[in-house]
Amino acid sequence: xxxxxxxxxxxxxxxxxxxxxxxxxxxxxxxxxxxxxxxxxxxxxxxxxxxxxxxxxxxxxxxxxxxxxxxxxxxxxxxxxxxxxxxxxxxxxxxxxxxxxxxxxxxxxxxxxxxxxxxxxxxxxxxxxxxxxxxxxxxxxxxxxxxxx
Amino acid sequence: xxxxxxxxxxxxxxxxxxxxxxxxxxxxxxxxxxxxxxxxxxxxxxxxxxxxxxxxxxxxxxxxxxxxxxxxxxxxxxxxxxxxxxxxxxxxxxxxxxxxxxxxxxxxxxxxxxxxxxxxxxxxxxxxxxxxxxxxxxxxxxxxxxxxxxxxxxxxxxxxxxxxxxxxxxxxxxxxxxxxxxxxxxxxxxxxxxxxxxxxxxxxxxxxxxxxxxxxxxxxxxxxxxxxxxxxxxxxxxxxxxxxxxxxxxxxxxxxxxxxxxxxxxxxxxxxxxxxxxxxxxxxxxxxxxxxxxxxxxxxxxxxxxxxxxxxxxxxxxxxxxxxxxxxxxxxxxxxxxxxxxxxxxxxxxxxxxxxxxxxxxxxxxxxxxxxxxxxxxxxxxxxxxxxxxxxxxxxxxxxxxxxxxxxxxxxxxxxxxxxxxxxxxxxxxxxxxxxxxxxxxxxxxxxxxxxxxxxxxxxxxxxxxxxxxxxxxxxxxxxxxxxxxxxxxxxxxxxxxxxxxx
Numbered sequence: 001x002x003x004x005x006x007x008x009x010x011x012x013x014x015x016x017x018x019x020x021x022x023x024x025x026x027x028x029x030x031x032x033x034x035x036x037x038x039x040x041x042x043x044x045x046x047x048x049x050x051x052x053x054x055x056x057x058x059x060x061x062x063x064x065x066x067x068x069x070x071x072x073x074x075x076x077x078x079x080x081x082x083x084x085x086x087x088x089x090x091x092x093x094x095x096x097x098x099x100x101x102x103x104x105x106x107x108x109x110x111x112x113x114x115x116x117x118x119x120x121x122x123x124x125x126x127x128x129x130x131x132x133x134x135x136x137x138x139x140x141x142x143x144x145x146x147x148x149x
Numbered sequence: 150x151x152x153x154x155x156x157x158x159x160x161x162x163x164x165x166x167x168x169x170x171x172x173x174x175x176x177x178x179x180x181x182x183x184x185x186x187x188x189x190x191x192x193x194x195x196x197x198x199x200x201x202x203x204x205x206x207x208x209x210x211x212x213x214x215x216x217x218x219x220x221x222x223x224x225x226x227x228x229x230x231x232x233x234x235x236x237x238x239x240x241x242x243x244x245x246x247x248x249x250x251x252x253x254x255x256x257x258x259x260x261x262x263x264x265x266x267x268x269x270x271x272x273x274x275x276x277x278x279x280x281x282x283x284x285x286x287x288x289x290x291x292x293x294x295x296x297x298x299x300x301x302x303x304x305x306x307x308x309x310x311x312x313x314x315x316x317x318x319x320x321x322x323x324x325x326x327x328x329x330x331x332x333x334x335x336x337x338x339x340x341x342x343x344x345x346x347x348x349x350x351x352x353x354x355x356x357x358x359x360x361x362x363x364x365x366x367x368x369x370x371x372x373x374x375x376x377x378x379x380x381x382x383x384x385x386x387x388x389x390x391x392x393x394x395x396x397x398x399x400x401x402x403x404x405x406x407x408x409x410x411x412x413x414x415x416x417x418x419x420x421x422x423x424x425x426x427x428x429x430x431x432x433x434x435x436x437x438x439x440x441x442x443x444x445x446x447x448x449x450x451x452x453x454x455x456x457x458x459x460x461x462x463x464x465x466x467x468x469x470x471x472x473x474x475x476x477x478x479x480x481x482x483x484x485x486x487x488x489x490x491x492x493x494x495x496x497x498x499x500x501x502x503x504x505x506x507x508x509x510x511x512x513x514x515x516x517x518x519x520x521x522x523x524x525x526x527x528x529x530x531x532x533x534x535x536x537x538x539x540x541x542x543x544x545x546x547x548x549x550x551x552x553x554x555x556x557x558x559x560x561x562x563x564x565x566x567x568x569x570x571x572x573x574x575x576x577x578x579x580x581x582x583x584x585x586x587x588x589x590x591x592x593x594x595x596x597x598x599x600x601x602x603x604x605x606x607x608x609x610x611x612x613x614x615x616x617x618x619x620x621x622x623x624x625x626x627x628x629x630x631x632x633x634x635x636x637x638x639x640x641x642x643x644x645x646x647x648x649x650x651x652x
Binding site: 043088135 | 204318329338339373374375542544547549556565568577581582605
């Protein structure tokens with residue numbers, strides 16, 4: 001069944017692609033194939049693939065999502081999203097320390113272990129990358145301590 | 150000899166103290182990434198690629214680093230296969246079949262050392278193969294026009310989807326998604342912005358690093374939640390540390406055979422270390438297993454797949470370096486790394502950037518020697534890495550991944566896009582859609598469209614140019630065979646297996 005949902009998603013996506021690619025035309029064209037052809041070709045292929053998945057008889061068997069620990073996965077994905085959003089604002093060190101708590105917990109650590117891992121990683125990786133390897137990282141709210149941006 | 154001269158110059162590049170140190174660091178990181186279950190060469194190379202760029206390493210140094218990581222992963226995967234019965238990367242699945250029984254019989258040290266040795270032989274033979282064949286292929290490919298290139302890329306896609314086994318249609322969809330993602334941004338020929346939704350962050354396209362780290366690293370973190378590997382079952386009594394001469398002689402020809410087969414499989418686009426080790430394992434079983442000891446701890450069953458996965462990984466550099474068309478997910482990531490430096494791999498690379506190409510080839514020799522030396526005596530140190538708990542490891546992976554993404558453009562937008570692509574990649578992977586064709590599509594997308602448009606410009610829109618030259622006709626036929634033959638073979642096999650019904 002879930003293959004059919006994937007197929008439907010492909011068809012919808014290809015329709016969206018084709019619809020927005022409609023308007024892609026060069027102001028002055030000096031080549032026979034413009035910016036529109038390739039995306040339209042891809043949209044066509046994607047639609048064929050999607051229809052194939054819809055038309056094919058659904059496979060009976062265990063759903064691939066049966067084994068997914070739903071709460072842990074949501075928590076981990078949420079941790080990644082929050083980390084991405086706060087990476088610049090909080091600064092690398094603090095954002096890493098915050099992110100490591102939920103992620104450490106879903107991967108089997110205790111609260112104390114996760115807090116320690118986050119703080120350790122945040123500080124150690126900051127010094128490794130920013131100071132030793134010259135990869136500039138945001139310092140965010142800790143900029144008064146670490147200097148920089 | 151032209152080639153020898155180039156190779157000597159290459160060693161001049163590879164043996165500078167900095168590059169030697171970089172190869173050694175890459176070898177160490179690669180072994181660790183390879184032995185950790187869940188992390189494979191693609192993850193390792195993807196995470197390190199932007200970091201190498203941000204550290205302002207010159208292109209040859211960063212390519213040396215990534216190559217050492219790639220080969221190192223193929224070495225490292227065997228450690229967890231043998232000691233834990235959990236393959237550290239996909240290429241090491243077959244190694245567990247005989248390696249783990251050997252370890253349980255108290256021969257873990259022998260299995261580890263013979264597999265390191267056969268990995269070394271495999272990589273060495275494949276690197277010699279690169280030296281012999283890559284320049285020939287490159288000079289032949291110089292005559293390719295845009296039509297041939299377009300056909301070649303279609304051939305690469307046919308290989309990677311045809312060889313994906315159970316889900317060719319899903320591999321196709323993955324490739325199309327990758328190609329579509331590569332369309333985002335400014336179309337340089339016409340100045341039209343495509344699929345940007347008016348967002349300025351997308352106007353020069355989606356960063357390669359964001360796609361790779363999203364679909365491999367982030368989705369891997371979510372997938373890791375389902376598999377709980379503990380190091381509790383690890384075999385710690387490994388007995389004798391080194392194989393003896395008799396064991397070496399016993400495995401020698403199997404190792405050489407598997408290395409050659411692995412190299413050929415590796416050169417073919419689409420097939421890679423995983424397929425090579427599976428093919429050679431069953432080949433050796435058929436050829437030499439007269440007493441039925443394969444699967445019960447036969448040393449030849451450890452040596453053969455390890456030789457093959459290393460030589461296939463090394464061999465996959467050939468299409469990337471000579472044609473600019475990567476044959477595996479990992480080499481596709483390396484093409485993306487070169488793109489960061491504005492270098493487009495292809496046949497001209499051998500003449501335009503000889504120090505880069507030959508420095509890389511020479512460093513494959515160097516890294517291989519380093520790997521042999523760190524993998525036999527220091528194996529105990531690496532097994533300790535298996536005891537690092539996931540609650541440190543996973544936040545660490547995420548932090549390093551985010552640093553890599555942030556290093557390229559320094560925007561929050563890229564990090565959020567990474568998250569979105571990661572979740573989408575997780576859904577697709579749960580659905581059985583492979584990610585390697587997606588990356589290949591993303592890397593090749595621009596080149597493919599440009600070559601198609603250039604070819605059609607030559608004939609003013611007449612598509613017959615695509616099938617004009619013998620080379621492109623051959624490539625189209627090859628592509629067709631790659632797609633059509635595997636399902637036909639499966640059909641025939643099913644016919645043979647089902648007993649004929651009495652008519």
